[in-house]
Amino acid sequence: MALYPLKFTPILKERLWGGTKLKDVLRKPIESDITGESWELSGVRGDISEVSNGVFSGTSLQALINERAEELLGKSVVERFGKDFPILIKFIDAKQDLSIQLHPNDELAKKRHDSFGKTEMWYVMDADPGAKLIVGFNKDVEKEEYVESLENDTLLDLMNYEEVTEGDTFFINTGKIHAIGAGVLLAEIQQTSDVTYRVFDFNRRDKNGNLRELHTDLAMDAIDYSKKDDFKVNYSNKQDAVNEMVDCPYFKTNFLELNDNLDQDVSERDSFTIYMCVGGEAEITNDWGSVSIKKGETLLVAAESKSIHIDTKGAKLLEVTI
Template sequence: MYPLKFNPILKERLWGGTKLRDVLNKPIENDITGESWELSTVKGDVSVVSNGDLAGISLQELINTQTNDLLGVSVAERFGKEFPILIKFIDAKQDLSIQLHPNDELAKKRHNSFGKTEMWYVMDADQDAELIVGFNKDVAKDEYANSIKNDTLLDLLNYEKVKEGDTFFINTGKIHAIGAGVLLAEIQQTSDVTYRVFDFNRKDKNGNLRELHTEQALDAIDYTKKDDFKVAYSTEKNEVNTMVDCPYFKTNFIELTENIKQDVTSRDSFTIYMCVGGSATVKNEFGEANLVKGETILVPALSKSIEIISSGAKLLEVTI
């Protein structure tokens, strides 16, 4: 159970571009690739190991056969044989649709799914690139419904200019969208439940408008203005700096100019490293794997220590 790498699962999107290839060296074959799913057990999109003796085996198969060793006992007790988070890189050449995600209770009731709490780490942003996060004032439900009918929703939304390193926490119910020119890393609950409420009247390659979820969204939205989304975090070098610590995942920022070694005996969770800059080698007792910008590694939970060898890397470290 050495550090595991997986083949990226690439997704064409109406709004996608070429940065996944040009910046992160993903093997995309067209100019509208919007997402690279790095770690997934979503049905139909299950990650497959790409390195070492386990190459060719799916993440789900490893979880089924080596549950506690891979996930950790406490994670397995909580989530069974489901991988609890979904890891992606996203390239928005155009604005994404304006959307939100239901909470666990509503998602379970309507879709037999988890909700979708997520976070974004901006890796690259064109000049004046923006994100939409929340409302610019408290909005009444009727006011929101009228804005959908009158095509004035954009007037109610909060816009945030972004640059590399900016980090946002998107809790369930918060209306949001990734703006054109943004390349980011996304960490989220395992769920593909999204309520799309506005899509700029775009049509797909067959000339059809994409489905909107106007009625479903009404009871899922948080209509209050909140300034709880921008994440402030330390960037002290060669230290583990906490970014987000929520019930669904914990994410740390690590910028290395030298090697570090962590005792993770008591962690009882897998550890994920997303490389958002530079390069590193990640080692546990059973082996090692190299990591460059745009790559992701999963270190199984049975690891007692993790060593990261690097003279220059920026990593997002994710656990449960």
């Protein structure tokens, strides 16, 4: 059976810091007032996405991969990742600041957690006035100075703050300390991993009055203590064109702002294509079917597709491949 463009049922996650923008802005089917994450496309064990449209409705992403790996993922992707879906796609709403955290690289994550590392990127969809991200240190820091800041509750004095608006994009490589600030709604593209080292949580307590677990010792050898200005993504925004944002070993992301239709020959891509709609709406057609998406929705186009046609009069899309 042909692999038409696939949509998936969001996996919704309540978080201590979550809010209502996933419901109010992205129209997710949510009743809670503290939903922080919508996992749009996931191969994480225990949180496998399920198809929500067409004849494959109810079928898990993993079941499709197990049966039709090369058709869905692409031969080169299967050779590299086997039958593990290599990318996790999310929308995140931070009503409060997220914890200050970092992620280990592939080597450490494999050794400690039998997992991939977690390289990620953020595209800001909405930000309250003055909303900020924490990305890296504001100076080169010695490990001893970092430890002292944790002991003295002065870590925030070492952090680099970035005020953000819609369209701002950040690349967060492994080891970089970071946090999403209150008032930010963003799209996140990352390696398939849920390994996070939390190092500071603003001394908050959960609904049971408990402090959340910190991973101070694990983080110590995973942190990049140097100040680097390598995180802000400067990308062109030529309309009705494919604008490269990020090209790293784990994913490639392009930005498309379309006021006219777009045809793409993807016969040489040898990778699946993901579209996250971050504005407007569009109808996306491959060789075997057509599916509409609107702001806050995501779909997957199989690697065996030879062409992709996008019909729109005002969509903003993130296009993700391997």
